[in-house]
Ligand SMILES: Cc1cc2nc3c(=O)[nH]c(=O)nc-3n(C[C@H](O)[C@H](O)[C@H](O)COP(=O)(O)OP(=O)(O)OC[C@H]3O[C@@H](n4cnc5c(N)ncnc54)[C@H](O)[C@@H]3O)c2cc1C
Ligand code: SF4
């Protein structure tokens with residue numbers, strides 16, 4: 001039978017041949033529409049551990065699916081697709097493809113921690129939301145969040161020079177996130193600052209912006225630091 | 239003058255009843271149909287007991303030794319009661335070994351029968367070698383090694399199916415066997431201890447780790463031993479064709495069918511009424527309740543009573559029961575039986 005209510009079925013599960021004749025009967029197009037079964041054929045036993053390696057995900061294995069987190073959730077009240085209980089379940093059994101389907105909403109958690117306060121098993125669902133969002137960024141499933149880009153710029157400068165130059169961090173951050181390099185608030189900020197700062201200071205600041213000196217005897221420290229951070233990350237996330 | 243209590247059944251409940259009778263200064267005669275005392279935990283070779291964590295052979299072994307070393311207790315093994323004449327205060331029991339026993343009161347501690355998984359053929363027991371029951375895995379754990387019977391490999395993944403032979407109208411078993419959730423949570427930990435690389439899944443409808451078993455077994459199993467609990471009643475266990483088993487069902491939380499490969503499937507078998515109960519009911523003249531367990535008298539003022547005066551009961555004979563509670567009930571039933579004898583002494587003046 002032809003299937004008309006396709007809106008209820010995920011696109012990738014609809015299977016249809018444009019031209020098909022079976023036993024001499026033309027069943028082209030929607031006359032041969034089939035729906036791929038939604039059977040779960042395996043679990044990914046290592047995925048839970050992976051998410052536990054991200055900050056906030058440590059207690060995910062404690063969940064017993066009572067639904068208190070979802071019930072209390074600020075975002076669930078806005079959108080019933082936002083369901084921390086469900087995502088925690090998928091995480092536990094390693095149903096990654098299902099999680100990825102919700103990639104555009106998981107990050108919307110507002111960190112109100114209502115879930116954390118109500119969870120009887122102390123799972124800290126808010127942390128799990130954060131861990132999932134970070135995992136998705138790391139895997140390239142979602143774009144990097146502006147905060148992640150900022151963090152990376154910040155860290156990069158430290159590795160290079162052992163110090164940060166605020167204006168440079170801001171400029172590079174704006175560049176990478178596609179924002180105008182000069183913004184109204186900055187003009188006001190700089191203008192007011194100039195009124196109060198001694199000329200000698202201003203000149204030093206200007207010089208540093210152009211020249212960006214390294215911290216004395218920084219040497220290979222940046223390299224070592226970078227390697228250390230990478231090792232720590234690998235140890236945690238595999 | 240009657241100074242003897244007849245105790246039928248030498249499991250945890252009966253052993254406790256007998257010890258209580260003799261410690262009050264009376265005599266106990268125990269009749270056990272098997273050739274060894276100890277009941278299910280010994281006969282089926284359980285591993286570590288819930289909740290003490292002691293090996294069954296040691297813990298129940300102490301109970302057996304206490305009765306066997308007791309000069310006031312007489313034990314008839316490999317025997318049953320064939321006939322019971324007389325009445326409260328003055329019973330005469332004829333045993334299948336030809337002996338007769340005079341007793342003032344009787345304690346029935348005849349326990350339960352394990353559910354036979356053959357009665358749920360869709361779950362693969364008897365068809366696939368790697369489908370086992372909790373009693374078989376208890377024995378495996380006690381022997382110190384977890385391996386698939388088919389080829390001896392260490393399983394990567396084990397699943398335990400709860401409520402096998404319990405809570406199932408289709409097979410006329412409308413009771414919860416009470417201890418199998420806790421036993422299964424404990425077993426998952428034992429498996430993990432023996433084989434840390436094995437992942438254990440428990441498929442459940444409800445988790446009933448009542449009272450203090452909640453955190454000590456359920457939470458611990460989940461949190462420290464990473465047991466995964468999945469809410470699904472399995473429909474079918476089949477073969478994958480490559481030496482593994484496929485477990486089919488519906489994951490009720492994601493509303494999706496599941497077909498998951500496992501190396502070993504364990505049935506958490508329930509506690510049936512003792513298969514001897516119709517016979518016991520006839521020989522002792524006691525009633526059975528609707529499921530086939532011994533009928534309990536009004537409990538508030540006739541504790542551990544049956545439908546017949548002078549005959550008491552305890553433990554799993556009444557319905558699914560834990561070892562600790564069977565032992566407590568055994569002591570209580572022994573106390574009731576002794577009180578009857580004591581009343582006779584007073585009446586005789
Ligand atoms: C797999 C499994 C694991 C379990 N593990 C635990 C655990 O860890 N902790 C816990 O608390 N509980 C456990 N239990 C429950 C435990 O087995 C029971 O609580 C306990 O055995 C009940 O003791 P009982 O003496 O009443 O009965 P039984 O242990 O059944 O003893 C009854 C005795 O009576 C004898 N008998 C029966 N009929 C007759 C007759 N007609 N004449 C003479 N003798 C007769 C039997 O041979 C037997 O020796 C487990 C149960 C199962 C199925
Ligand atoms: S409140 Fe806690 S235990 Fe309950 S579903 Fe949410 S995370 Fe799981």
Ligand code: SF4
Pocket residue numbers: 069072073074075076084108109110111112113114115116125126129
């Ligand atoms: S912290 Fe996030 S998941 Fe938790 S209640 Fe708030 S919005 Fe929902």
Ligand code: SF4
Pocket residue numbers: 400401402404405413414415416417418419420444445446506508
């Ligand atoms: S104790 Fe658990 S496994 Fe056993 S019958 Fe009850 S609910 Fe089922």
